[in-house]
Amino acid sequence: MxxxxxxxxxxxxxxxxxxxxxxxxxxxxxxxxxxxxxxxxxxxxxxxxxxxxxxxxxxxxxxxxxxxxxxxxxxxxxxxxxxxxxxxxxxxxxxxxxxxxxxxxxxxxxxxxxxxxxxxxxxxxxxxxxxxxxxxxxxxxxxxxxxxxxxxxxxDGLGFVLTALFVVLAQDCFYKRKDSAPTVMGLAAGFAALGFGERSFLAVALTVYVAMLLGWFALRRKKATGDVT
Structure with missing residues (x-):
């Protein structure tokens, strides 16, 4: 032990x-x-x-x-x-x-x-x-x-600690991945959720992002099987 x-x-x-x-x-x-x-x-x-x-x-x-x-x-x-x-x-x-x-x-x-x-x-x-x-x-x-x-x-700025952490993680992911689609979709989901207010922002952004990911994976799968040219 x-x-x-x-x-x-x-x-x-x-x-x-x-x-x-x-x-x-x-x-x-x-x-x-x-x-x-x-x-x-x-x-x-x-x-x-x-x-x-x-x-x-x-x-x-x-x-x-x-x-x-x-x-x-x-x-x-x-x-x-x-x-x-x-x-x-x-x-x-x-x-x-x-x-x-x-x-x-x-x-x-x-x-x-x-x-x-x-x-x-x-x-x-x-x-x-x-x-x-x-x-x-x-x-x-x-x-x-x-x-x-x-x-x-x-x-000042202490409340930005977690946001800064996620920004660094997203940046690292963007540099390491050859496909930038997930990062672009994350940004798009964030902008789409801006109109729903601060209290609902994260829930809406996550929902939109998951929906976009599912659509992206479905499209890639169709392309892989030759259903989409």
């Missing part, structure tokens, strides 16, 4: 470098939005969905209906369904480990597990990877929330 912990600690160094400062930014944003500081580590521990936690701060402070928050949460985190298809759940014995394994499956932990050869992955190493990643996020959020008391009451 000690050897597995050391391996997991070494594996999660990149996660710590990302989760700690981003979690701190989340904690600062939460407190500056008018919420009590303890909601930062509490939400980090119980929700553990970085992008959705950032979005939730704005949604809650804007008084967004609970049903819309639930729908947006499903849309944002739906990708995890596909992660589960190759998640080594068979390594985890007992319902406690299995439930936590499903709960703590994030983009970063999935990426780490994908780089570890299957023959080297053990139940303890897998669980430690998830526990350590979870601890980094909770610690970063708590540090940011407490640090906010020593910072100015208002920090």
């Amino acid at each position: 000690r050897a597995d912990f050391r391996r997991a600690l070494r594996d999660t160094v990149p996660v710590a470098m990302g989760y700690t400062p981003l979690g701190a930014a989340f904690g600062i944003l939460l407190v500056n939005s008018g919420l009590a500081w303890y909601w930062a580590p509490l939400s980090a521990g119980l929700i553990f969905a970085g992008s959705m936690e950032f979005l939730a701060v704005g949604l809650i402070t804007a008084g967004t209906p609970l049903l819309q928050i639930a729908v947006m949460t499903l849309a944002v985190n739906f990708r995890h369904v596909f992660y589960a298809l190759s998640f080594p759940m068979h390594l985890l014995r007992g319902w406690g480990r299995r439930v936590y394994g499903a709960f703590a499956l994030t983009d970063e932990t999935y990426s780490l597990m994908a780089t570890v050869p299957r023959q080297e992955m053990s139940a303890n190493r897998l669980t430690f990877i998830q526990l350590l990643s979870h601890a980094y996020w909770v610690s970063g959020s708590a540090i940011g929330a407490l640090l906010s008391f020593a910072l100015p009451a208002s920090i």
Whole structure:
């Protein structure tokens, strides 16, 4: 078990470098939005969905209906369904480990597990990877929330942290993909949703984007089979 912990600690160094400062930014944003500081580590521990936690701060402070928050949460985190298809759940014995394994499956932990050869992955190493990643996020959020008391009451641009993160990810995806259609469709969906107001923007944009993706894939499939010239 000690050897597995050391391996997991070494594996999660990149996660710590990302989760700690981003979690701190989340904690600062939460407190500056008018919420009590303890909601930062509490939400980090119980929700553990970085992008959705950032979005939730704005949604809650804007008084967004609970049903819309639930729908947006499903849309944002739906990708995890596909992660589960190759998640080594068979390594985890007992319902406690299995439930936590499903709960703590994030983009970063999935990426780490994908780089570890299957023959080297053990139940303890897998669980430690998830526990350590979870601890980094909770610690970063708590540090940011407490640090906010020593910072100015208002920090311009802090609310743009998550948007900036997604812009960088989209830019990286655009450079790495040969086909720019998904990026163009994302921009088109955003412009199409502008007319529906701030509170419904994300839900409408995601709906339009998914519809455009389905149409794009259907068209590509028809072209591949020769039905469309």
